[in-house]
Amino acid sequence: MRYLLISDIHGNLEALEKVLSLAEGKWDKALCLGDLVGYGPDPNRVIEKVRALDPVLIRGNHDRACCGQMDLSDFNQLAKMASLWTQRKLTPEHLKFLQQLPQGPLVVDWFEIFHGSWLDEDEYVVSPIEALPNLREMPSQMGLFGHTHVMGGFMLTTREKFQSIRTIPRGKKTSTIFQLEDGCRYLVNPGSVGQPRDGDWRAGFALLDGENRSVEYIRTTYDLKKTQQKMIKGGLPDLLARRLAVGR
Helix, strand or coil, X not given: CEEEEECCCCCCHHHHHHHHHHHCCCCXXXXXXXXXXXXXXXXXXXXXXXXXXXXXXXXXXXXXXXXXXXXXXXXXXXXXXHHHHHHXXXXXXXXXXXXXXXXXXXXXCCEEXXXXXXXCCXXXXXXXXXXXXXXXXXCCXXXXXXXXXXXXXXXXXXXXXXXXXXXXXXXXXXXXXXXXXXXXXXXXXXXXXXXXXCCCCCEXXXXXXXXXXXXXXXXXXXXXXXHHHHHHHHCCCHHHHHHCCCCC
């Protein structure tokens, strides 16, 4: 089975459409790791596009925030403004759809999916401090996660050696293939479709090949200016639009 891995789309329709165009014909099942909405100008169109994929999907913290299931007091001012903006834009149907999204972890085939971590859906897994407990305690060999907007991940070798998964050099290659090994344990992050935060503004996603036991990490450019113009015209903070260009 071949899986399309997408996460943290954040209402960015142009990025999502480019990702889906590049991935066409290369996957059998789509997996969405949360945060369909928040920050971006097209929450309804993005939800429609994702639903049409018939994916396995779980909720993210911005999905909860934008449908009224989460207290916004922990959000910074920009995130709070974008969440309230999105709440006003969502159709009743899409609001209900977000409210019914399941919480991770969710078992899929021989791995699990979650938004933040296996231990806590809101945890940011950015270092060995967070990654090691998850690698050791999750029952599956591999967990797929998002939330950090950083492509890559972590692994434990058969000798219990911790390693970070290096992916695509900033602004250079468009893809790289990471081979999975028997007996190792993995946390794999496909990066963010709509708002990368690893210093590379290009949309990120991944393809998991279950038969060949490999993960292909992919970056792509998209019509960034069109997204920025829609954000500014729609009344979202200018800083959110400018931030897309630097991948932060």
